[in-house]
Amino acid sequence: MKNKSLKYKVTNENEHASLLARVDELMRKGEKNVTEEESLEIREMGLALQAYEQGIYTVPLPDTLSDMIELRMYEMRLKQKDLAENLGVSTVKLSMILNGKQKPDIPFIKALHKKLLIPADFILEHI
Structure with a gap:
């Protein structure tokens, strides 16, 4: 074309x-x-x-890192189990991070940026 x-x-x-x-x-x-x-x-x-x-008709970015991760899960049509595998963490660890019971570590943060394409500035502002 x-x-x-x-x-x-x-x-x-x-x-x-x-x-x-x-x-x-x-x-x-x-x-x-x-x-x-x-x-x-x-x-x-x-x-x-x-x-x-x-x-x-802009859609505002989520307010929390957990919300952003859940948005990406929805967009990528991933279940929590599949996302955990994709990010190289256990489902328990992912669940704890999403529920605010555990802080994300550096490898997890890198995986969010590289595999879910979450902007680094968003991650830094929300951890």
Whole structure:
């Protein structure tokens, strides 16, 4: 696909509503009835809508390290057992850290940063 600027740009709620209506209109045709051009149009409109929504509807970062870890677990669709294995700790240790009964050690903190991609500054501010 060519590197070209987006055909659509959403700057306000009216444009957002209008573009959503157009996407809905095309989507109602059904996947088999949409032309290749319409499919590309849906994609471009979706990217424009996404860019607008990410700027307007921001989700605040969690307030605690435990909440951030749980958010990452949710995003990665990991159970606590799987996360513990991924971070190289026991489920008991992970549970104690998440419940605030044990402070995280350096290897655990490094694993959070490298494997869960939690920003180092967030970790330092919340331990």
